[in-house]
Amino acid sequence: MATIELEELCKNFSDGTKALSNLNLTVADGEFMVLVGPSGCGKTTTLRMVAGLEEPSGGTITIGERVVNDLSPRDRDVAMVFQNYALYPHMTVAKNIGFALRMRKVPKDVIDSKVEDAARVLGLSAVLNRKPGQLSGGQRQRVAMGRAIVREPAVFLMDEPLSSLDAKLRVQMRAEVTRIQRHLGVATLYVTHDQIEAMTMGDRVAVLKDGILHQCDTPDMLYDRPANLFVASFIGSPTMNLYEGRLVEGDDGLAVALGEQRLSVGRDTAERRQSLAAYRDRAIVVGIRPETLYGVQAAGLGPGGRAEEGNGALKVKVELVESLGSEFIVHFRIGAKTVEVEAAGTDPELTEVTVGGGARGGHGEARVGRDHEIKAGDEVWLSVDTNRLYFFDLATGVAIA
Amino acid sequence: MLYLLVLFCGALVMFIPFAWSLSTSLKPLSQSLAYPPVWIPRVFDWSNYVKIWQIVPLARWFLNSGIAATGVTLCNLVFDSMAGYALARLQFRGKQFLFIGVLAMLMVPFQAVMLPVYILLRYLGLLDNYFGLIIPLAVQAVGVFLMRQAFLNLPADLESAARIDGAGSFRTFWQLSVPLVAPSLLTLGLISFMLSWNNFLLPLLVANREHLWTVPLGIVMFQQEYFVNWPYLMAAAVMTTIPVAVIFLIFQKWFVRGIATTGMN
Amino acid sequence: MGIAMSLPAMIVLFLFTLGPAIYAFFLSFFSWSLLNKMQYVGLSNFGFIFTSPLFWTAVFNTASFALVVVPTQTLVALGIAVLLNQNLPARGFLRLAFFFPAVSSSAVISIIFMWIYNKFGLLNGALGVLGIPGPNWLANPFFALKAIMMMNIWTTSGYFMVVFLAGLQAIPQEIHDAAWVDGAGSWYRFTRITVPLLKPTTFFVAIMGVIGTMQMFDQAFIISGGTGGPLNSTTTLVLLIYQYIFSYGQVGYGAAVTVILFVFTMAVTLGVNKWLGKPIEY
Ligand SMILES: Nc1ncnc2c1ncn2[C@@H]1O[C@H](COP(=O)(O)OP(=O)(O)OP(=O)(O)O)[C@@H](O)[C@H]1O
Ligand SMILES: [Mg+2]
Numbered sequence: 001m002a003t004i005e006l007e008e009l010c011k012n013f014s015d016g017t018k019a020l021s022n023l024n025l026t027v028a029d030g031e032f033m034v035l036v037g038p039s040g041c042g043k044t045t046t047l048r049m050v051a052g053l054e055e056p057s058g059g060t061i062t063i064g065e066r067v068v069n070d071l072s073p074r075d076r077d078v079a080m081v082f083q084n085y086a087l088y089p090h091m092t093v094a095k096n097i098g099f100a101l102r103m104r105k106v107p108k109d110v111i112d113s114k115v116e117d118a119a120r121v122l123g124l125s126a127v128l129n130r131k132p133g134q135l136s137g138g139q140r141q142r143v144a145m146g147r148a149i150v151r152e153p154a155v156f157l158m159d160e161p162l163s164s165l166d167a168k169l170r171v172q173m174r175a176e177v178t179r180i181q182r183h184l185g186v187a188t189l190y191v192t193h194d195q196i197e198a199m200t201m202g203d204r205v206a207v208l209k210d211g212i213l214h215q216c217d218t219p220d221m222l223y224d225r226p227a228n229l230f231v232a233s234f235i236g237s238p239t240m241n242l243y244e245g246r247l248v249e250g251d252d253g254l255a256v257a258l259g260e261q262r263l264s265v266g267r268d269t270a271e272r273r274q275s276l277a278a279y280r281d282r283a284i285v286v287g288i289r290p291e292t293l294y295g296v297q298a299a300g301l302g303p304g305g306r307a308e309e310g311n312g313a314l315k316v317k318v319e320l321v322e323s324l325g326s327e328f329i330v331h332f333r334i335g336a337k338t339v340e341v342e343a344a345g346t347d348p349e350l351t352e353v354t355v356g357g358g359a360r361g362g363h364g365e366a367r368v369g370r371d372h373e374i375k376a377g378d379e380v381w382l383s384v385d386t387n388r389l390y391f392f393d394l395a396t397g398v399a400i401a
Numbered sequence: 402m403l404y405l406l407v408l409f410c411g412a413l414v415m416f417i418p419f420a421w422s423l424s425t426s427l428k429p430l431s432q433s434l435a436y437p438p439v440w441i442p443r444v445f446d447w448s449n450y451v452k453i454w455q456i457v458p459l460a461r462w463f464l465n466s467g468i469a470a471t472g473v474t475l476c477n478l479v480f481d482s483m484a485g486y487a488l489a490r491l492q493f494r495g496k497q498f499l500f501i502g503v504l505a506m507l508m509v510p511f512q513a514v515m516l517p518v519y520i521l522l523r524y525l526g527l528l529d530n531y532f533g534l535i536i537p538l539a540v541q542a543v544g545v546f547l548m549r550q551a552f553l554n555l556p557a558d559l560e561s562a563a564r565i566d567g568a569g570s571f572r573t574f575w576q577l578s579v580p581l582v583a584p585s586l587l588t589l590g591l592i593s594f595m596l597s598w599n600n601f602l603l604p605l606l607v608a609n610r611e612h613l614w615t616v617p618l619g620i621v622m623f624q625q626e627y628f629v630n631w632p633y634l635m636a637a638a639v640m641t642t643i644p645v646a647v648i649f650l651i652f653q654k655w656f657v658r659g660i661a662t663t664g665m666n
Numbered sequence: 667m668g669i670a671m672s673l674p675a676m677i678v679l680f681l682f683t684l685g686p687a688i689y690a691f692f693l694s695f696f697s698w699s700l701l702n703k704m705q706y707v708g709l710s711n712f713g714f715i716f717t718s719p720l721f722w723t724a725v726f727n728t729a730s731f732a733l734v735v736v737p738t739q740t741l742v743a744l745g746i747a748v749l750l751n752q753n754l755p756a757r758g759f760l761r762l763a764f765f766f767p768a769v770s771s772s773a774v775i776s777i778i779f780m781w782i783y784n785k786f787g788l789l790n791g792a793l794g795v796l797g798i799p800g801p802n803w804l805a806n807p808f809f810a811l812k813a814i815m816m817m818n819i820w821t822t823s824g825y826f827m828v829v830f831l832a833g834l835q836a837i838p839q840e841i842h843d844a845a846w847v848d849g850a851g852s853w854y855r856f857t858r859i860t861v862p863l864l865k866p867t868t869f870f871v872a873i874m875g876v877i878g879t880m881q882m883f884d885q886a887f888i889i890s891g892g893t894g895g896p897l898n899s900t901t902t903l904v905l906l907i908y909q910y911i912f913s914y915g916q917v918g919y920g921a922a923v924t925v926i927l928f929v930f931t932m933a934v935t936l937g938v939n940k941w942l943g944k945p946i947e948y
Contacts, residue, residue: 404754405754405755405756407749408749408750408754411764412759415764415766415824416763418767418775418778418779418820419766421778421781421788422778422781434786437791437794437795480674480678481675483671483672483675484671484674484675487667487668487671488672491667491668491671493667493668494669495669499672499676502680502684503679505935506679506684507935508877508931509683509684509687509928509931509935510878510881510931512881512883513687513881513904513927513928513931514683514686514924515907515924516686516690516693516907516910516920516921516924517685517686517687517689517690517693517924518686519911520700520917521689536682539678540674540675545675571667571671574671599770599771599772601887601888602884616771617772620773621773621777621888624780624888625891631781631784634781635778638774638778641771642771645769645770646766650762653762653765656769657761657765657828657831660825660829660832
């Protein structure tokens with residue numbers, strides 16, 4: 001049992017690729033830390049450095065009390081689950097699981113009993129004598145897990161272990177991996193590019209992009225208080241609607257002007273975000289999660305646009321309605337400028353922002369209940385929970401606290 | 402580091418014989434026999450390279466080698482790819498049988514059947530002419546196999562599309578599929594060229610008269626006559642190796658690919 | 667259409683591969699000198715061959731050649747390939763250096779080595795520096811075949827190294843990484859992971875080596891001037907076949923040896939398919 005501490009960890013490949021810049025991250029003992037980010041952001045590189053398979057260009061890696069920078073992978077007491085499992089194709093399942101123990105010269109009867117225990121936990125007892133080539137994808141994944149847990153290592157490293165499974169199995173294994181990790185209580189660094197996996201599995205989630213850590217927090221905090229535009233747009237599905245708006249003084253407190261429309265800011269929000277006041281009469285980015293656009297009212301019917309406390313509405317034109325069975329995803333267009341989050345530069349404070357038109361100009365999505373009658377072409381009012389609006393600095397992309 | 406040292410020593414061992422032949426070829430006869438051996442000649446004596454062309458018909462031998470190797474290469478490119486295509490893409494009776502036949506012949510080396518082949522060549526009147534140097538190597542089972550693999554790896558939809566657009570099967574083969582397997586053709590060409598260029602046994606059987614000798618055969622015959630004049634021999638050896646080395650350096654990637662695809666199928 | 671396209675290739679292949687093999691069976695029952703009339707002699711050619719000391723010498727030479735060369739070149743090729751597969755500088759150059767002899771002409775290489783093996787040649791010069799008096803390699807019946815073995819290993823190792831490299835590259839890097847994280851040092855990774863996973867490649871290399879060495883001709887012919895000397899110490903089976911036609915005018919004897927060699931080669935080939943039947947899946 002141990003903690004993992006990464007301090008100022010850097011990696012520059014010999015071809016000049018900056019895969020990771022100054023990463024600081026601590027995984028507490030027993031914690032399930034998820035590393036999430038888009039493809040190529042340096043997740044695998046980080047994991048391989050912790051395992052010792054890749055040499056850091058700078059910074060220190062501490063596992064438990066030991067600085068392990070100069071230790072070979074075999075001396076670090078880490079277990080790793082690889083993306084493609086990397087099972088030994090010429091060994092049976094039992095031999096695969098017991099390999100690490102054999103390398104550590106553990107007595108044979110001890111190995112056998114540990115392998116059997118691990119196989120029982122993972123439901124592999126029936127296939128112990130098969131070779132990996134004769135297993136299903138899910139079984140292979142379990143063997144890879146078995147190989148890691150049988151060692152009782154100081155830390156677990158897992159590189160997208162579920163990504164080659166089909167959707168249903170993935171959901172099932174998600175719960176299983178979490179259960180096993182809780183059961184063993186070993187500090188775990190888990191890599192994924194799937195934000196749903198990150199949110200459901202992690203005690204904390206570290207959001208990485210272009211080798212830079214943007215935010216490391218609990219799933220709830222990431223969702224409620226994203227540090228910047230990138231995190232805000234990365235977490236949540238469908239992604240957060242982002243528009244350029246203007247903060248103005250409304251009838252009762254602050255309001256945002258979105259194109260022609262106005263949306264008053266909930267009083268709670270205004271009180272919690274003290275610095276918001278400083279942005280008065282300035283352009284900002286307003287974020288509205290699709291799930292906070294909850295209700296629909298036909299445009300002709302009422303004075304939907306009038307703001308009540310904590311409740312506003314936006315007039316939009318419906319372009320497409322997708323049914324998810326339990327609810328609708330409404331694609332709409334609104335008279336405001338969409339903000340697109342582009343690949344960020346190297347400065348963590350600065351998420352590059354493009355404001356503007358194009359085909360997606362004014363596009364947005366809402367998630368509404370199925371009881372609403374709605375179809376493409378309608379003009380409707382969407383109710384907005386104005387206490388759950390997000391605000392970002394237009395220039396820097398940083399959340400306005 | 403240790404690995405690198407071992408490898409460089411190994412590479413040196415690979416290199417020494419060639420370096421030594423180059424060194425000897427630049428010495429006059431008297432100096433070449435010095436014992437213990439001298440690596441760098443005191444003066445570079447290029448005259449061996451000039452004289453050898455006069456002593457033996459080296460130019461003629463190069464020409465013969467060139468003609469034979471070109472013939473073998475062209476034949477293999479045409480026949481192997483046609484057969485490979487038929488086996489990969491066309492449906493016809495006896496196809497499976499033919500393919501098994503090719504597999505069976507894949508590992509029968511030429512040397513093993515040298516005697517009956519010689520008698521056959523004699524019977525067909527192919528001794529002492531260029532056809533005798535070309536026809537026995539005109540088709541390689543390995544080549545048919547390689548081309549079959551190459552055609553199999555092309556997406557089948559591509560050809561179906563061409564067929565739907567109205568191209569006949571030979572046209573599809575020639576205008577669509579062949580250009581797409583160009584890398585494999587290059588590999589096949591190289592294998593065939595080298596096979597013929599380096600061949601010793603076939604010319605030994607076929608070419609009795611000196612004016613039909615190829616370079617390897619000529620040099621060996623020359624050696625058996627002038628076996629004491631090592632500088633001449635080494636000059637000839639160097640000149641024979643240079644074209645091979647140049648081709649090898651240019652196309653090394655395809656050589657390696659050829660081995661990787663034909664070696665491990 | 668299919669028949670037409672494959673016909674030229676099939677005719678040539680049959681004419682110069684399987685056809686001759688069948689023809690050799692036929693010839694092995696006749697006594698013939700190429701010039702006189704063929705005469706049916708039943709199995710007596712085989713009878714002669716099996717009681718001929720020269721044949722057994724050739725079998726012995728060929729077999730010992732194969733037994734020394736095949737394991738050595740396989741090990742050398744594997745070793746170099748594994749070293750070259752590391753992330754080293756100058757990899758490309760080194761690979762070229764090892765591979766080049768394999769694409770050079772056997773005739774040229776034989777001649778270069780004759781000069782190196784000369785009594786006053788480079789090899790003895792080098793041994794002299796170490797204070798070892800070198801033999802006259804090619805004139806000494808004890809050393810001549812060994813000299814050819816060394817030369818052959820030098821020539822073919824590079825070729826098989828490339829085959830091994832291809833095999834090594836098919837093993838995903840992640841498997842090595844996994845073994846390393848699992849606590850295997852470089853020796854265990856080599857013996858427990860690399861070697862077992864290379865098993866199909868190794869079989870292939872060994873079989874190709876056996877087939878290749880069984881057919882050894884060029885080097886023996888060139889170095890002995892076609893005689894198989896000194897004292898028949900370099901007479902191989904194929905060289906013997908050559909001599910039966912061109913020196914002794916005994917086509918029947920040569921055909922009998924051809925049949926034996928062919929049957930043996932086919933047996934080895936069929937063995938390959940059996941062994942290589944199941945490739946490793948990753
Ligand atoms: N050996 C290498 N040499 C050079 N660049 C590399 C090397 N390995 C990775 N990179 C680069 O480093 C960056 C980070 O790669 P990494 O594999 O860590 O991404 P990742 O976050 O794991 O992505 P994915 O989700 O696609 O697996 C990428 O730009 C990649 O191209
Ligand atoms: Mg990755």
